[in-house]
Amino acid sequence: MSEDLANNLASAFRRRFGDAVQIADLKSLSGGASAETWKFDVITSESRLPLILQRMAGAQQFEASLDRVLQSRVQSAAFEGGVPVAQVQFAFDDVDNLGNGFVMRRVEGETLGPRILKLDEFAAARAGMTRQCAEILVRIHALDTKSLPVLPVRGARDSLDSLSGIYRRFGEELPVFELALQWLEDHVPAQGGTTLVHGDFRLGNFIVGAEGIRAVLDWEMAHIGDPAEDFGWICVPSWRFGQLEHEVGGFGKLRDLISCYETAGGRAVDAQRVRFWTVLGCLKWGLICLFFAFQYLNGDVPAIERAVIGRRTSETELDLLKLMRGA
Amino acid sequence: MPTNRPTNVELLNAVRDFLKAEVLPRLGGTEKYHLQVAVNALGILGRELTSGVQFDAAEQERLGALLGAAGTREELNRLLCTRIRERQFTYRDPKLIDHLMRTAMAKMSIDNPKYATYVSTLAQSSADEPRTDQ
16 A cells, blocks of 8 residues: 555656656554554655655544645645745645645654653743744734635634534533533623634644744644634643643643733733633533544444543543633 | 452453553554553453442432432433523532532543543542541
């Protein structure tokens, strides 16, 4: 399979750039059920370029997400707008016979949350990361929507209705989730600004080096919506990896993230709006855990980690109870 | 007593220790990760076998008192969900929150007793309520 992939990749490069290229060190990085990631180098007569291939795999996604071609266009627009992202080389077309995916530059660094939060080599990165996140968010939220492909529009009301529908379809009766839906119903913010929202902006989706964030990954949940959603999602306790007192990804304070964002030119952020999105995000992660478990139970994805992650739903139940109490 | 020693928990722990000590060090990459997940799952089962029945009974009793109704744990949870949807219970209800916190903490003690929110809540509650049996 990887030999076919290498041959098809070599043809795809030749078609676009004319030169004969050699594909070297092709290696699968993760066998996720919804996406495949491969690393490889492309060697021409003059240079060797480190690259990443990302493409859809078979399994159904939790929520409607962008196809890889659309994702690559958002990622390119973000790159042009000064957001640190891996530069997209090209998206595949039907002739490539490479599936629904694209090729981007490979950015070296660490993505694992616990390592970024603990290792000494990232101490300087951690110290600057709250301000850096704020500056990145300012740029994402300031992107001219005219430079973007047509994206789904999803505000607070739409997201809540979507999660509520997903929960009901599982047919599970979970009192804490019922209560969270009730809380969210009572706290839906008024229609907010409509900007590009990354949609999965959190520790785990950043490539981090000693100096800080080098690239923001995983743009497939990008949409037009409330910019406060990106603030709420990064504060979901599940991405704090044990560092609970630092509500921003286990490394920063929300008030600092907000003040840096406003200093960097972002519009005022209402902490109550952020709280809504954190509670919603926590419920969403809980439902994703259930979704994964059912992918196993229904026989769609026969992978042990899908089954076991169902038991992480209880983590979000406890977090939701705490969040609703204002802890 | 339907079985001889080892008990179910002892047997489970034996399998878990074997996988951890003998098999895990020989694997790498994705296989190692998947076995680590499997070993964690056996840990969950061991804790559930030890405390699950007792937790379920306590939850059922609290649900009965909260709802003023009788039924199995599943029936009572369904009834509680209905009453939350009908807003006969809300997130402002301290008795409901107390029950749900106890249930969530019991679940976490089985699913992942290392989870930070669980550990910090446990430390808080033992500081707030000094044990009377000491």
